[in-house]
Amino acid sequence: MDRSSGDGRLASEGESAAGTVDLVGRSRKLEGVSFGAILDGSAESCVQWATPDGLELVGRGVAARFRAGGPDRFDRIRSQAGRAFDGLEHEGPPAARPRAFGGFSFHDGHEAAPPWTGFDAASFVVPQVLVARTDDGTWLTAVGPGEDEAADRLEDWHERLAALPAMRPSGSTPGVAATRRTTSPADWSTQVETALERIADGRLRKVVLAQALSVDLEGPVDVPATLERLRRQYPNCYRFLVGHEIGGTFFGAPPERLVSKRGDRVETEALAGSVPRGETPAEDDEHVDRMRADAKFQHEHGLVVDAIREQLAPLASELTVSEQTIRRLATIQHLQTPIEARLAGDRHVLEIVEALHPTPAVGGVPPDAAWETIRETEAFDRGWYAAPVGWFDADGDGEFAVAIRSGIAADGAVTLFAGNGIVADSDPAEEWDEVQLKFRPILDELRSRPNR
Numbered sequence: 294m295d296r297s298s299g300d301g302r303l304a305s306e307g308e309s310a311a312g313t314v315d316l317v318g319r320s321r322k323l324e325g326v327s328f329g330a331i332l333d334g335s336a337e338s339c340v341q342w343a344t345p346d347g348l349e350l351v352g353r354g355v356a357a358r359f360r361a362g363g364p365d366r367f368d369r370i371r372s373q374a375g376r377a378f379d380g381l382e383h384e385g386p387p388a389a390r391p392r393a394f395g396g397f398s399f400h401d402g403h404e405a406a407p408p409w410t411g412f413d414a415a416s417f418v419v420p421q422v423l424v425a426r427t428d429d430g431t432w433l434t435a436v437g438p439g440e441d442e443a444a445d446r447l448e449d450w451h452e453r454l455a456a457l458p459a460m461r462p463s464g465s466t467p468g469v470a471a472t473r474r475t476t477s478p479a480d481w482s483t484q485v486e487t488a489l490e491r492i493a494d495g496r497l498r499k500v501v502l503a504q505a506l507s508v509d510l511e512g513p514v515d516v517p518a519t520l521e522r523l524r525r526q527y528p529n530c531y532r533f534l535v536g537h538e539i540g541g542t543f544f545g546a547p548p549e550r551l552v553s554k555r556g557d558r559v560e561t562e563a564l565a566g567s568v569p570r571g572e573t574p575a576e577d578d579e580h581v582d583r584m585r586a587d588a589k590f591q592h593e594h595g596l597v598v599d600a601i602r603e604q605l606a607p608l609a610s611e612l613t614v615s616e617q618t619i620r621r622l623a624t625i626q627h628l629q630t631p632i633e634a635r636l637a638g639d640r641h642v643l644e645i646v647e648a649l650h651p652t653p654a655v656g657g658v659p660p661d662a663a664w665e666t667i668r669e670t671e672a673f674d675r676g677w678y679a680a681p682v683g684w685f686d687a688d689g690d691g692e693f694a695v696a697i698r699s700g701i702a703a704d705g706a707v708t709l710f711a712g713n714g715i716v717a718d719s720d721p722a723e724e725w726d727e728v729q730l731k732f733r734p735i736l737d738e739l740r741s742r743p744n745r
């Protein structure tokens with residue numbers, strides 16, 4: 294793994310905006326409110342998170358911030374958060390509790406250079422204002438460094454939100470002026486051939502190689518509105534947005550759960566192996582039958598299942614690997630294997646995140662050789678692509694997705710990312726086609742289209 298060039302200095306600079314004062318959260322029930330409208334015009338830090346099973350969260354402002362760099366960034370975030378959450382006092386239902394939102398870079402040695410300005414190797418915020426849409430209604434939570442501040446903020450935002458429209462138009466798309474690839478088809482073939490040689494000589498069994506596509510926009514992009522449109526096309530995916538005050542906005546609609554932890558229960562999955570959707574249900578099934586029967590796809594998928602099993606086993610008292618199923622998305626279909634565990638002891642979700650990242654669905658096997666191949670062959674910075682993004686709370690519970698089918702909007706452009714698993718017998722041209730399908734969800738939403 295890339296354990297060499299991490300910037301450990303950030304860890305000691307990690308601050309809580311609350312300083313030594315204990316954080317206080319106050320919640321109140323809300324009538325319907327448009328999530329997009331809450332973020333409108335915000336130059337503050339903002340976050341949005343939605344799961345396939347219906348939880349939706351949106352937050353803005355910074356009550357506390359945790360930042361870290363280097364290989365031990367998972368631990369450092371955990372200890373900074375431990376200090377800030379230690380004295381947390383929250384009045385409201387558990388669904389509305391304060392949480393920390395953010396994510397990690399794919400590589401340990403990540404530098405926050407454009408388009409990733411503002412995105413440290415690990416960075417989380419506890420928003421000052423959080424709105425949670427749950428089965429139990431919609432809740433506003435204000436967080437501050439003391440009771441009075443939290444109560445005043447709650448009052449202020451309750452009034453502001455009451456004045457906002459409950460529905461917001463879905464907005465026009467920005468339009469695409471031009472696209473630029475980091476990787477030409479010829480370069481891609483060379484990269485895949487390099488990986489195949491390493492597989493043939495036994496150094497490597499699988500590596501996920503990725504590409505970036507830089508999209509120049511005709512007009513400004515409204516990321517919350519783009520996410521809202523993605524909800525319609527990709528209802529069974531996560532949706533996330535992390536917007537930085539001094540940089541861009543990272544967002545996406547990933548289908549892949551890295552981990553969900555509640556108490557001692559952990560859910561994760563292997564998601565690897567891709568075929569296109571067909572024109573008809575029968576064609577969809579033909580693609581799926583081919584994928585299920587194909588030794589290459591099963592090998593590629595099996596490596597991910599085995600690695601997750603091995604990564605979780607030391608932490609678990611029980612581990613259940615379910616039957617393989619199919620994940621059918623708007624443009625693509627994947628092999629999926631749900632995996633559940635009961636934890637052996639008291640663990641923080643970030644410990645599970647650290648143990649699992651990167652699964653071979655985005656890294657490879659063995660991890661070090663895959664890491665080396667990625668660093669030597671890919672011609673762009675992965676930044677936060679394919680890394681954990683999500684939230685955790687004061688109890689160490691939380692949920693993280695793998696930030697694939699994602700892009701970063703910064704300086705009038707959106708840079709999209711997509712990759713594919715390479716194993717023995719992979720064909721560069723087929724892999725190229727599969728990667729292009731993975732750019733589609735966001736690219737399609739950026740193209741010009743009349744208002745809907």
Ligand SMILES: C=C(O[C@H]1C=CC=C(C(=O)O)[C@@H]1O)C(=O)O
Pocket residue numbers: 501503549564565566567627653654655679697698710711712713714731
């Ligand atoms: C790495 C990506 O997809 C992963 C998830 C599902 C299927 C994959 C595959 O078929 O290679 C990848 O492992 C991506 O979308 O950028």
